[in-house]
Amino acid sequence: MEEWILKANLNLIQKKMSKAEEYTSKISEELLQKLSPEESEKIEKRMLLAAKIDDALKAKGWKKKDFADSLSKQPSEITKWLSGTHNFTTDTLWDIERILGVELITLEERRKEQVISFHISVSKDAEIEAPMSCEQLFHGTSFTISSTWQKKLNKDQKRTNEIYQA
């Protein structure tokens, strides 16, 4: 029964992997390796920008068409913007900022957090009621167990030992 469930789960995982995820090509790998770190960074930033615009659209509950209408553009152009391949002009970015209410270009320099610290030492006399140390708490007190309870405890200990040995 367990084996059958395991096999079914494995099939499900395999089915979930799309063809695109499984696909590997020598050409694409070579192309990616040829990219300089600067180009990779540029691509990453474009993708992040597209993702930020997409998030803002979702937050507003807008579809591509609503966004295209508000900017007097074609929906196909919005699709290109959201693909992460488009090279935006600053004017377009400012229009997007205004319509979606998000910040895409930061002009003001962010001010760093300032830290100031003070120090003082003071002392105070006090009386402690019944001070007790850890030694007294954990090892200092002793108690006795009645003979019937002692027998029961011994029996339980024996059974526990048998289970462990088995």
Place this chain on the structure above:
Amino acid sequence: MTKGKTKKKQKISFKLIRVELLESTIKHPQKQLPEKITFHFNINLEYRINLDRKFVFLVTSINVSNENDKETLFGYITTSCNFEIQNLDDFIEKDKGKVDFPEEILHTLNSIAVSTTRGIMFSQFRGTFLHHAYLPLIDPKSFKVN
């Protein structure tokens, strides 16, 4: 920090927006304590100023130890008093872009933070061997800048 005498009295408009207990620890002593003890308190105040949001996070840390053995900690508490300073821009030095609070304002904020922490500390330590280790009154002017 500027001296109050050299500058005109500046008004501050602020609100205590949040009080947080960040950390609290009690470490029971390994050895028996004497009935009469002198507690030693090490108090550190740290201002973290967020200029964009006009927030001042005042983090107060207090170590409690024995006057005769300062290295063995009995307890430790850290709190944060978060203030919103509406006219924070009035205290920014334009050339340096840094906040320069007059001494009086620092004393006021220090005093609020220490008093608040005293109360939290008592509620945390009550009923333990640190029940009587409540923080004594401290002159806010006696704090030294680190």
